[in-house]
Structures are given as C-alpha cells and as structure tokens.
Amino acid sequence: MSNSQKVVIVTGASQGIGAELVKAFRERDYRVVAIARSIKPSDDPNIVTVAGDIGDREVAKRAVSEAVERFGRVDTLINNAGIFIAKPFTQYTAEDYASILNVNVNGFFHITQLAIAEMEKNKSGHVLQITTSLVDHAISGVPSVLASLTKGGLNAATRSLAIEYAKTGIRANAVSPGIIKSPMHAPETHEALGALHPVGHMGEMRDIVDAVVYLDSAPFVTGEILHVDGGQSAGH
Template structure:
C-alpha cells in the first residue's frame, strides 16, 4: 500500500495496555499510526509516528494531528482511548481528582476530535471511536465511580451526537464501553475478585477490545453505536 492511499489512525493513551494493543492492531491492518501519550517512546517502525504529550493540553492535540498530516497526509480514524479512572466514594473526591479526570477524559477528547473531524470533512469521511466504561450504563455499588460516569457518560452522549451531526458527511462515530480489562492498571492479585464482577466470570483481554474496535472500523453501516465489551455486565447480574 503506497503512502498516498494508506489509511491512518490516531491513538491516544497509546504507550501501554489497550492503547498499545490498538497501535499493533491498526498496523496489522496496514494503517499508518500516530500514537500519543505522556511517556511514549519513539517507534522503530516507520509506519508509526509517536508524539509525547499530555492530551489534556490542547497544544498536544495540535502537535499530534500536525505530525499525522506531515508524515501521512491524512487522518482516517481517531481512537480516543486516553482516560483516567478514579474509584472513590462520591463525597471523597477532591477538586484535584475532578480536575484530573475532566482534563483527560473530556478536555482531552475535545480539541483532538475537532481537529480530526476538520481533516475528515476535507477528505470526505472518517471514523471516531471513544473508549468508555459499562459503568455508565450499569452502576455498581461495589465500584463507586461518579467521576467516570460523569465524564465517560458525557463521551457516550457526545458519540451519538457526533454520529448524527456528521452522518450525511461520511464521518462515523462509535464507542466501546468496557468492563475490566487485563492491563498493567490491575495487579494480578486482584484479578479473581475483578473477574467475579462479570457474568461471564473473567476479566477482558486487550484483544477483546481491539477486536471490537476493528469490528466498528470495518462496519460502514454502524454509527452512533455503544458497543459493550464487558462480559455481560451491562445486561445485568
């Protein structure tokens, strides 16, 4: 595939866990990838551009999209994967907690998505995916998470709003709402208790997430969808 017609994906929160898995998955599809996080190391793959920066800073979004335009000339997909999750009883959230979670989960979504959409409109289409949590739809008394629901719930609503605003102009918008996924965020000693939260009796793997995102990538008739990849949690217990 020549660079002129190579598709390009931007992945935020790309240095480890789900983000790193998405970088690998899109490269296997033949996409060029722009990968960003605060700590991401340079890649030895010429098909990957890495950009270090805090996605909560709009200047990072500008640098990420500019790097993609400079290397590849286009952006076809944006996966808003970067996120902060702080589980605390509601009255124990501090102003610092609120500022940190809203900065990454909401502010970090806004500017990079605006810039990506501008480029997608110019080239005639594209795809935006938000990574959210099934706690938005299925609250759990054992996992108090109002800030996650406030911010990721906002992203799920924005996902549908974007889908409808741009449906006639070739841009699709979807979300993947996750259960607990086996990433470095969750030490192995907690896996058994975390597995019990899921009706299927296990936590998810990064591959469960990447396969869901790639399904949406290759589903041109699907937009405005909140795809639950949560071991059945959102359906009930």
C-alpha cells in the first residue's frame, strides 16, 4: 500500500464537527485516524478508529502508532476534542475542573507532542486546534471561565508552536468558532443562541470544516487564530 496519500488524525471524531471533518478529509483522499471515547470501527480501509480517552497518553500513543504503522506517516493533526460546561464560576466542582483539563489540555498535549515528533521526520506537517471565540469575547449569560482558561491556553500554545517550528516545515493554526449547530445544542435553543451573534444566526458545521480545510491547504499561513463566529469576536 502506497504511503504517498496524506494522513490526518482527528480527535473527538465520533459525532458533530469531528465526524464532519473525517468525511471532509476522506473526500479529499486523506487517510484518517479517528479518535473518540465511543467511536466504532469503520468499514472504510482508509479510516482507522481508536476508541479511548484522548487525555490518556496511552491512547494518544496508540493513535499515532496506528497512523504510522497502517499509513506510514502523519501529515495533519486536528485537535477537535473538547468539552464545555457552562456554570457560574463558583459552582464548578473539582470533577468539572479535572474533566475539562483532561480533555481540553491533556488531550492536546499528549497527542500533539507525539504527532509533531513524527512530522519532524518528514520536515512537514500541520497541527490545528478547535478553540472558541468566547476566549476573545465573553458573553453575559454564558459562563465560560474554564473554557477560556483551557481554550485560551490552546490559542496561545498555537502561536508558540507556530514560531517554534516555523523553520521546520511544521505549521500550527486554530479555528475559533462561535456557536455552531451540532448535536450539542437542541433545536429549540437555536433561535436564542443565534441571537448571540452579530449576524443573527448560529454557524453550520460546514463553516468550521471549510475553515479547517482552508488552513490545511494554506502553506504560508501559520500562527493564525481564524475566527468563524458570525462576528462575535469583532464586537456587538
């Protein structure tokens, strides 16, 4: 089997934006390693699924090993996995804090470190994080301290990675969404959530997928936090 096709690892790949990203990369003839806690095996021989907690380094190791052993390389890593718990700051529990750090931060650190080590062998690669525009523009009534703490950290880490690896052929970028129509949000909430955006409506999963695909195909773009948020980060 030729290993000239590009290979992407997608975390949080079982539903929502992650599942749409898997489809989009397969449409572009990438081979895919898809990771999620509850993901099922795929009938597509060009998709390998890894079930497990992305915050666990052993799961991250397994995913990168599968990419290399099955497909011969790692070209792109999409750190899509993330959790959001909206609570007043003083009502977060220690368990909430640990869960959010595990997925949003540990889940980024372990697999990114391992994937970049593989990318260095080919002197090329791309790491992309899905963050949130709440980092830049907090919204009254949407308590988001832990999202800002963790996803804001990923924005900063993205810029730092971009500079550290700029001369090695490895790029780092992020897509910073507004509120997106996905299984995470019940349809009856869409009107109210849409009103939180200057454009007056929520985004579609395709908006995020298109932004990710653009950044993955943009060799002169690195260190970019691309806001796909209906104007939220610009103001009201």
